[in-house]
Amino acid sequence: MPIGLIWQTALETPLINFMIALSRTAFDSYGLAILLFTVLTRVVTFPLTLRTLHAMKSMQVLQPLLAEVQKKYTDPRRRSEETMKLYKEHGVNPLGCLGPQLVQIPIFIALYATIRLTIGSTPEAMLYLSSRLYDIEYIRHAIPLSTSFLGMDLAENGSMGLAAFVFVGMWVQQRISTSRASTTPGSQQAQMNQMMQWFMPIFFGWFFVLTLPAALGLYWGASTAIGVILQWIFVGPGDFHVGELIPRNLPWGSSTAGGTSAVSTTRRTSNAAPRGGTESGDDDANHGSEREDSRGGSGPGTGSTGPGPRTGRRRRNPRR
Template structure:
């Protein structure tokens, strides 16, 4: 176990610490930009694996109709379905596990970066001593960059997200970007059980990572957000943007529905105003007619009175 810890420290953590320190020195002493550049380089290095994942996803999508036919043909024999499905995968050169390659590879990087950032952003004397043990002696400018400035815009990358300014911003960004990444990289399924599992993972992973971000260093959250954004872009160029288009279409429909409701509400208000104005006009017209009628009646009565008075004088 101790040997495993030494290997982990020498193979994962120390290289990450020193690479980040080099980036920090050459990019304006800014750890935020160092993490972003490190993330983009890691995504570029993993492009061959991502390409392989994209080919596997396309191949799996191509054999889905045949697998559905197998399931219908052998619906009473599950063992036969599994046997024929594996046989078809082999014939088509499909490896279902290959679709998980980049995600599996990211986990050691994520865990290693967690410890690397904790070492790099140390502020206490004990932490700085540990950091000096992690830095390679061949890096001559290490003394000029320690201790590392952890400020990046309004965020302190060394603090956990819940203790930072705008504490829920990074967890929300992690959750949303993880959901979009899951949506872009979800593999095709052939059974209702698999579809149910995919739907559960689509929501469980973003919620889980978003919640964990509250208790992780903000620098780690920045890495995860940038990794997801870069992954979405790369995945879009490899396998297409159809999943993202479907999300945008849903948002557009929702927005359009809201707009329709607002327009309908406005039209109803306008109709109500017109009806009210019409009622007022009708009322005013009726009052005018009544006034003119009373004037005519008064005039008639006045005329009859004048006629009677003239008749009396003449008689």
């Protein structure tokens, strides 16, 4: 059986029919159906997501110990061995965060094909749809789907508003994800974090929203928003402050906090500074390795199980 046929029969066609049925159930609103589907996907993949979030949190807990290993061993091979040992001792799987992302790939691709077909923006797309529907009256008679949702035409390219929503959502997600990474300023990892912080939101905001059907942007935006909420609940916001979203040079931005500019400074250094660090940004920037020693007083040699209870909330307190 050709792989294309398997893909169609096992994933694409069921999803097409499911989305149409969902749309009919959701008051004939395809936009609402996409939002419901997003929530449903998130519910189904929640065990995987939870594993990722736990892995993420565990990795953050391990950061001081890992930093110690980095500092202690100069030989890359020995360093790797010790790192793996540390992972093993604490039961952390460094690949734990990949699962949900990999699971999302086929879902997203199938959804992409589904949206292009079900929305029937061109006559060919709609005609082709007739051969993909199950012989169920409830589904067959739901066509054509209404493509209007919240002032958008879901069959046309996404709007700037939707692009901005996706951009902000992804930026926040990236920002929270990297908020406690113990990277040395100027290191390859720090640069990569910095690059990804901007590249991914811009890429998704531009390519997936402005050049593809808005329905896909809606799914991505909703999925990102749920991701941010889950990350916030289970991992914590780290040193991220909502005020960071307001540009500093705007008149109303300055009142949110002298905060805003201060946060921006600490954010930049937080990539370098580990959790619990109380040093100033300048100190971090200038003494990236020293700060590892002063962090919370815990380390591999202390016999401590690590700074487990250090949550994002605790971390923010010293900065206030």
